[in-house]
Amino acid sequence: MSFLVPSRRTDEEILDRPGNAEADLAAAFENIRTVNRRLSGSKILLEALDPFLAWASPGETFEILDVGSGGGDLLLDLAAHARGRGVDVRIVGVDRDPATARIARRACASDPSIEIVEADAFKLPYPEKRFDVVTSSLFLHHLEYQEGVVLVRRLLRLARKAVVVNDLRRHLVPWAFIAIAARVARAHPMFVHDAALSVLRGFTEEELQALCQDAGAALATVQRRWPYRLVATLPAR
Secondary structure, three states: OHHHHOOOOOOHHHHHHHOOOOOHHHHHHHHHHHHHHHHHHHHHHHHHHHHHHOOOOOOOOEEEEEEOOOOOOOOOOOHHHHHOOOEEEEEEEEOOOHHHHHHHHHHHHOOOOOOOOOOOOOOOOEEEEOOEEEEEEHHHHOOOHHHHHHHHHHHHHHHHEEEEEEEEOOOHHHHHHHHHHHHHHOOOOHHHHHHHHHHHHEOOOOHHHHHHHOOHHHHHHHEEOOOOOEEEEEOOO
């Protein structure tokens, strides 16, 4: 029903503003971690990665770049998932915000396979085909459409096998749910504001497919995942 899919919003999320207090960011990332755990946020990405992990060469290190890695909880899930399938893995998580990078380093300090790098997603310091797979979860919706096209095009250059994008499907049902649930749970004000807005900044299947194609990924596939998520798999060129 199209009336349940509003036009895409472009309002700025608080999380995207420079200079946020580290304590506020940490609290908001903890709320995000809770939602991801309860709504299978990481499982969506892990299942999309399984076909590539299954073909990992024995004795070699499978290298993953995660762009917009936030608080780092997804990186820990990625590392544990790969090892559970017998794959030696090295993961580089990237975020441009210094405070966010510090939070992620603390979260991932117990896992030596994870490195956190403070860098701009549009100016990543890596050569072409540097990583087996490049991932991005709940990051693309923070960008304007054309910015997303440019970013995905650049990520494709870094991947040997594929780029996998996990993001939000725009719809009024998840918007209403998270807007109410965040307030009932007394989540941090940053999360209360950003979570509902993030849904309205999300994509339809057609929009995400078009973005991938505009980035040069003609063979990209976009699939719905419960609840109200989209996962795009873009084979490397």
